[in-house]
Amino acid sequence: MTLAIAYSEQMKGYDFGPGHPFRSDRYTRFMDLLREKVESSKFEVVDPRHATDEELLLVHHRVYIEFLQTESKGVWLPDNRFLSPDTPLQPGMEKAAKLIVGATLTAAEIVWKGRFAHAVGVGGGLHHAKRSYGAGFCIYNDVAVCVRNLTENHGLERILVIDTDAHAGDGTCQIFYQDPRVLFIDIHQDPRTLYPGTGFAHEIGEGEGLGFTVNIPLPPGASDDAYEYVIDEIFAPLAEEFAPQIIIRNGGSDPHFADELTDLGLTLKGLRMVVAKVGEVAERVCNGKVVDLIGSGYNQAVLPFGWLALVSGLAKLDLQLVEPFLFSLRTDHRLAETREIVKAVKDNLKPCWRCFAK
Numbered sequence: 001m002t003l004a005i006a007y008s009e010q011m012k013g014y015d016f017g018p019g020h021p022f023r024s025d026r027y028t029r030f031m032d033l034l035r036e037k038v039e040s041s042k043f044e045v046v047d048p049r050h051a052t053d054e055e056l057l058l059v060h061h062r063v064y065i066e067f068l069q070t071e072s073k074g075v076w077l078p079d080n081r082f083l084s085p086d087t088p089l090q091p092g093m094e095k096a097a098k099l100i101v102g103a104t105l106t107a108a109e110i111v112w113k114g115r116f117a118h119a120v121g122v123g124g125g126l127h128h129a130k131r132s133y134g135a136g137f138c139i140y141n142d143v144a145v146c147v148r149n150l151t152e153n154h155g156l157e158r159i160l161v162i163d164t165d166a167h168a169g170d171g172t173c174q175i176f177y178q179d180p181r182v183l184f185i186d187i188h189q190d191p192r193t194l195y196p197g198t199g200f201a202h203e204i205g206e207g208e209g210l211g212f213t214v215n216i217p218l219p220p221g222a223s224d225d226a227y228e229y230v231i232d233e234i235f236a237p238l239a240e241e242f243a244p245q246i247i248i249r250n251g252g253s254d255p256h257f258a259d260e261l262t263d264l265g266l267t268l269k270g271l272r273m274v275v276a277k278v279g280e281v282a283e284r285v286c287n288g289k290v291v292d293l294i295g296s297g298y299n300q301a302v303l304p305f306g307w308l309a310l311v312s313g314l315a316k317l318d319l320q321l322v323e324p325f326l327f328s329l330r331t332d333h334r335l336a337e338t339r340e341i342v343k344a345v346k347d348n349l350k351p352c353w354r355c356f357a358k
């Protein structure tokens with residue numbers, strides 16, 4: 001057994017209500033498909049714990065946590081400075097969010113301690129949450145809490161976070177912007193064309209963290225070949241030079257070409273390729289230690305297949321991936337523009353990294 005899936009049915013409480021693009025049936029639809037397509041001997045579902053307040057406090061402010069806990073009881077406070085209107089807290093959500101953060105923590109601990117070669121945190125990658133502000137369907141930033149748990153409680157000194165969600169991970173970016181222990185590489189749709197409107201190539205960290213934030217904004221329609229180019233040209237050499245102790249990848253199916261909130265161009269094969277490539281690099285630099293966090297996706301028909309494609313890339317499962325929609329773009333769509341962006345990203349980072357100094 002090499003693959004752990006940190007998941008609990010209680011995650012269904014992380015649901016923004018009717019009409020919202022983020023509903024919790026995503027978790028059960030994925031788990032149903034996983035159980036249908038993958039032999040039960042190939043994976044183990046691991047029951048996650050709830051993150052504790054102490055763990056949340058590694059990233060979030062106490063006043064914010066208390067606000068969420070009060071509102072989650074259905075006591076609506078008059079002054080809501082803490083949540084964006086796109087992230088309407090529902091009763092009971094805070095507890096479910098702690099379970100999702102707990103699943104991420106559980107997955108990371110499993111991988112770090114070597115209990116399983118691969119671990120997936122279902123629902124993870126809530127990368128828009130800031131220290132004291134919930135936005136973009138994210139109230140706690142599980143990625144950041146997980147990183148801080150590894151540095152503060154497990155003594156890690158170098159962690160690489162690769163965010164392949166279609167949206168820029170503005171919360172994660174902000175939290176680690178000055179921290180050289182965390183190399184944050186974020187591949188996303190051009191922020192001029194998509195929420196949250198940040199994540200430009202010139203945003204590369206500051207102070208001691210200068211060079212440890214890497215934003216790669218891709219043009220709408222960026223295809224499988226464009227992603228492969230970015231991973232080979234930016235992610236792989238940086239990972240080799242940084243030599244992380246563990247890699248955390250986050251992002252669900254929203255870079256898929258049929259996603260309803262975004263305009264990128266990955267296919268199911270492309271989603272699998274991205275994770276498989278991250279895994280290959282991890283084999284070379286950190287004994288294959290990868291934690292995979294899968295939560296986003298806004299085309300209901302694609303979502304479970306997209307998540308399965310990601311998992312199959314991580315655990316090298318031999319699955320046939322059948323697109324639920326016909327694909328008409330060329331697989332090298334927007335590759336030429338992507339090459340230009342990669343060049344600009346490397347130029348910005350030249351003073352910070354030997355691999356780009358040539």
Ligand SMILES: [Zn+2]
Nearest residue numbers: 165166167296
């Ligand atoms: Zn997203």
